[in-house]
Amino acid sequence: MLAEPSEDLNQYWEQDNQAWWDWYVTLADNKDIDNVTNFVDIEPLQHFDMPSDSELEDELSTPYHLTEEHHLTFRRDGFIRLPNVLSPAAVVRLREELISLLNKTFPINNRSKRFLSLEMMWLESSIIRQYVLSPRIAKISADLLSVKSVRLYHDNALSKEPGCGRTPWHYDDHHFPLETNDVVTAWMPAQPVPKAMGPLSFAKPLNVFNLVKNINFNKNDTSYDKKVTEVFKANNVAIDSKPFKMGEASFHHNLSFHTAGDNRTSQSRIVLANTYFADGARVVKKPTMVSGDWQKFIPGVGPGEIAASKLNPVCWPSIQKRKI
């Protein structure tokens, strides 16, 4: 968690998670996004025949081959980008379904420059459930963490709308109120993400979090984000902000410092981010407001208790049939 959560963070978030994101992106230092008028036009996605439900299930159950080099990279850098985690057709189906869910929640005239978020979609959509409870994705996560078994913390649609600014620098240990560092987020774009669209970007190696872990988090301004940028610059920290190709996904550890660029394109940057954690982990003793509405993700579990509610299914090892 934060080095020393200050008194004013030691409270629960009182609103919903969308309000959390609306607040959170105000903490990013954005120099000129508001003045951008010439957005980069992005070609619509190529047409692919949609996979049937059973083809999708097959794809999302097929193990992904991780090499020793992948493991070393993840351990050293705290993140890894993996090509072809999803086939192009599975990306198109994911995008179509996420757009349909986003359309049900967010009126089209209230999206401008926002960061839209939707969680727990797996409870509502049988298609998203396949991507969230996917043995392929959960096994990559468990293997990278070198743990036997992972549970779901939450799924998250992250739609960075055209004109939305940067995501502030952070590590997820700030956000997830889990008493473990065996936490990983699979960030799976539902289209390619060129530089202008705001790809997730990582500071490396993993241990650079030590350089910034004592910076005071200020919930009211951009000072935290600015200070992290300054410290990373002063220490010549390498930042990986490469674009994401179709089907590529990244997996990041909860101590990996990351940010994301602004979206200067005409298309929404839509991503499915699934977070998994080692089975057996507990909720921290003092969750803060930076954890948002975490009780929605671990209902009925109090601080200090094992995070194993019925909304935190074991996703790896997978079980064939599940009832929610």
Ligand SMILES: O=C(O)CCC(=O)C(=O)O
């Ligand atoms: O998508 C983004 O811009 C930020 C996502 C993020 O920070 C995360 O998934 O941990």
